[in-house]
Amino acid sequence: MADSQGAIWAVGERESIYRLDVKNGAYEKSWVNVNYSSGFPQKANFTCIAEDRQGRIWVGTDDCGVAVFNGQGWKMYDRSNALNGEHVYDIAVSPISGEVAVATSGGVALYNPAGDSWQMLDRSTGMTEDQAASARFDSRGNLWLAYGFGGVACASRKSGYSQWKTVQAPWFWDKNQFVRQPYQPLGEGLPSNACNVLECMDKDRILAGTCAGLAFSNGISSWNFVRGRDYARKNNSLYGAAARKTAIPPQGDTRLLSEDFVSALAGNGKEIFVGFRTQGVDVLDADTMKVRKRLRKGLEGTHISDLLVLGDGSVLAGTYGGGLVMVQAGASSYNLDAPEREKEPGFPAEARMEESAKVLKSLEDLGRRGDKGKSIVFKGEDW
Template sequence: FEDSKRNIWVGTSTGLTCLKAIGNGKYKFTNFFSSTSATGLSGNSIKTIVEDKHGRMWIGTEHEGISIYDPQQNAFSHLKQSVNSSEGLSNNFIRKIIISKDGRFWIGTMNGLNIYDPKTNAFTVYKHDDENRKSISDNSVKDIYEDEQGSIWIGTNFGGINVTHKNAVPFQVDKHSKYRNSISNNIISVIAGLDNTHVLSGTEGSGLDFIDTRTGTVRNFQHNPSNAASIGSNNIKAIFRDNKGQIWIGLYEGGLELFDLKSGSFKHFKPNPNDSTSVSHGYVSSITQDRQGRLWIGTSSKGINLYDYEKQNFTRISSTSKGLRISNDYIRTMLGDSKGNLWVGTAVGLSIMRKGSNQFERFYKYKDGLTSDYINCILEDRSGNIWVGSHRGGLSKYLVKERKFITYTTKNGLTSDNVVGMAQDDEGNLWISTDRGLSKFDIHQRNFKNYYVSDGLPTNEFSYNAAYKASDGTLYFGSYNGLVSFKPKAISINKNAPSILFT
């Protein structure tokens, strides 16, 4: 190690040597060995060396803690694990010491990560916790490094690499793990909120997760063949909370469920070929409610169902229905807007049933400004504008007077033309999830800012129609590699590309 005075410090298994430059390429050697003296070096096996801002040398030893050399006093002081106190170092086997840009000492030991703050003269110890999925992955810390952005990278013996960022990571990612209160699956197919601190997350194959975002607890509901009141399928496709506070769940090949959160039980609505008032298909892809309070259930190949709350049955509406009928039976998404209109996105087009009408009006590709008929998601912004995301068709805004759409694509800066989800933040910006990252769209400036794995996302591929905004401003997006949540005001683009180091 070269200190600020250009002295070279060499730590070996048999002591410490300082090579002091005396001019003309010559050095004066000073050797330090383990001593019983209170001001001597504590141990001969040296593992790490660093210099603090006062010119003192911090020497990490193999079994004897840290010796701090003061050149003014020509003496050592010591930091060791206390037998009688939990404060201080967690272990005397010191493997690595660095001083971060904020002046704190990061100390890697055989048994935990220690952070020493000289301002408060206090140690904070971090150890692996089986109950905490965000704890350090292993107690045996081998190396520590701070990058240009202030992120600290921690290499461990058996737990891989951990990273902690200078500021709170703007994109919080929850993933499935072996720890308690882990989400049940990394493929998040749908998200809905109950209030500021409770989110329902549907997965592909692992049922429904009820997440308390304040405490971090997760309660999972899965199908149990021996329990008739359990959820009918573990593949969740839609979640909707109606104006009565009831929670409706759409399943893949399981029909429709009415979820009682207090009891944890589910009431099942399944298709019955002998009952035309049953739900029309087992794959429920979308659920919405219009301004009149009517509940609409969309299916993957059997059109729409209108639910009768009193009779607890359904009226089926399809492309072959008499009277009211839809242009296509493959329902992808639906929205009841604030004006009383019902929007229906299908695999081959977009339709609207305007308030007071009993017919659907279809919008056509190209003729009406849409560049794709395969509709993924529909959003009404806080100004009442309707936005449509489509497969390979980008982002489209409905122009009310013209009854046409204006479309934004990758040519305008959108990260991908496959728009799978949308949410609007408190500033009025649209956040758009795609199969190639996340885009922020300023609807006034009409420009995009894009975010990728390199910005902290767990993947660039997001799930279809899995986006939600909580009333506290937090945005949630379901991806193919975990649940992503963030406060938009905390997001900034990293303009400094990290340097590449080959090892």
């Protein structure tokens, strides 16, 4: 992540939270491990990072919630005081309201700085499933989720994130219900409901990286997809003659990605950077969605876990096991109009637990609803 002051942050396993500072318009030569600050979470593996509009740094973990850094120290938020799950998959910040969405194993915990309050989103509030692999806000402040196995969904800010629109791929692409991926390399809709990453671009374009290619849309209802050049090899293993007929990739087609498994996405308006599990990074033209470059140097066989586009034109790839790799060099310095921040903003308030009487009343209400045709109702996590 690049923060509002221009510094680069990188997180990883084994208590790794590093920062590379900017001084006089250029980056320092060495990274600083920020584990010296009070309250730093010990023995944690970190999964994601974001900065809120107050300048606080939010870092997700794989089993103990989210850690928030206010410039002076750290505070943990987990199922005991704020979240509805403790494995954090992603963190997103709204450009409109400043709300922070923490996508966890038990749903999405939404922090509102205006009211210093929390809102819990899960299946009981309309989500398709509790686990979202990726979360983003678009330019209008609407919340988008890419589920691990349930496609893509969007909830408007106006509805209080209570009304969800969802798009899914066909669960089977053949009448015999054998095939779980499209036969063709290009098509309409999502290619898979197994999503890895989501990105909201300029002009309200939405990108979703799946296990069977890249989907792109200008809204929730109209989607197209493009698969990787390995789609033909995967089709060869499918059942039926239809799969064998489509197992011939178009020669020299620049629309096809280098790989089906999309693991990272980023963009700068004109270009889209697509990271893969084993085949490096592709650079796409944002207007035509065709591949301009296929970047491999230093990325051979490396899992790209994240991509970062900097203001000087540089592009960094976070990898699993290979550290940070500069996939596209920029000017190495740039002028940053950094906003003034409070030196030490306060920590977010903890969520308020529901009173026992309120919980009992809601259970009684559910019991009364049982005679209306619904014998089972999901109440939500009792965190």
